[in-house]
Amino acid sequence: MSSVDVVVTGLGATTPLGGDVASTWDAMLAGRSGVGPLTQEWAGPLPVRIAAQLAVEPSEIIERVKLRRLDRAEAMAVISAREAWADSGLADAGVDQDRLAVSFGTGIGGVITTLEQNEILQSSGPRRVSPHTVPMLMPNGPAAHIGLELGARAGVRAMASACATGAEAVALGLDLIRAGRADVVVAGSTEAVVHPLPIAGFASMRAMSTRNDEPERASRPWDANRDGFVLGEGAGTIILERADHAAARGARVYARLAGAGITSDGYDIVQPDPECAGGIRAMRTAIRDAGLTGADIHHVNAHATSTPAGDMGEIKGIRAAIGGHPIVTSTKSMSGHLLGAAGALESIATILAIRDGIIPPTINLDDPDERLDLDVAAHKARTADIQAALNNSFGFGGHNVALIFTRA
């Protein structure tokens, strides 16, 4: 347990459920799905023709000339970071820029730019390739653009750990503040890969739901009839701040980031360990790091993506690492799977669940898998007095990250 307390003082998001945190949270509590049909012409031949696309297009927020120099993932990152920054009050309070860091990742990077510019290269030749291509496709681009906007000079770090990226970026933020390397860290992640190539790739792995006729019912973690994840896009930002720094400026505090645990499976490049051994170690490490025991954890925002292979292992893991008592949910049932951004969005949901005393539902859990032996907030949001909650994120490559948030 560290002597330095780290708190959350700002939140920002743009997601399939809303263009900001408030609308996203309202949609989650109402149990709304952000999944819809892919109506783009390119979707026609794909086996998967559904996705959870942004509720508000970046072009409605970001000025046109700036937007043409940003990959979609970068634009989303900037939108969520602006909201979080304004929400934190740091713009007015002022911050020592030499003590302001960014820890912001993406699972895949600027793939839409890469593919679009490749089309230009093939059709019109190299001279027509945009001079903005490289800063748009580089995976540190989102972090760098946020750092540039906010004038962060204590380092701009870019995480990449597939679907654990967002959580790992938050965990790194905790480390940076505890180690005394920053007072404030803008943490989070972004993902924008609603494009035929990534979809075809995931679909070839047989990882995605093909419930094309019922988009809103396609993401159904732990349901017996789940058939894969639904791709989502979006970004989330969490402002982490040293607790005494926040207190000194009278900041509004959402929750405490009390601990983190990061492990790797050493099992398979994409298959989850069915025993969730790495996930269990991550959860136990995070709980210990927070100075808590499993009994203290009242709620888990699970990674559960709606794949036949992944969902049940995590249930075993939660039972082993925490016990049978926490109320569990998977907000991916509504948002879809934001890949690298999932850990950021789900951290936000976990933080707001603590603040508001309400757990967003897992929709579509109509016929629970017979092995589901934990209490899931199925169908409807559940009120609960939550002192401490855990957010799990697991990624291709065998990355496991657990974060613990506690009431401020």
Added chain:
Amino acid sequence: MATRAEITSGLAEILEEVAGVNPDDVAEEKSFTDDLDVDSLSMVEVVVAAEEKFGVKIPDNEVQNLKTVGDAVTYIEANH
């Protein structure tokens, strides 16, 4: 053959599109970098768009000589 005014107005359209420059600010004496805030990457876009629009070839070693809008107009007028 386009007139100088037509080329200037064509450049103004390009500058608005790629760099957000107000067309009213575009005049022959204006410097791309100092007056119109066109950075080096955007200048590359302006050049490529101008090549396409006016059917000219503007080699990279020529671009450094195009300091003002007027320089570009003169080059395009002479080479298209």
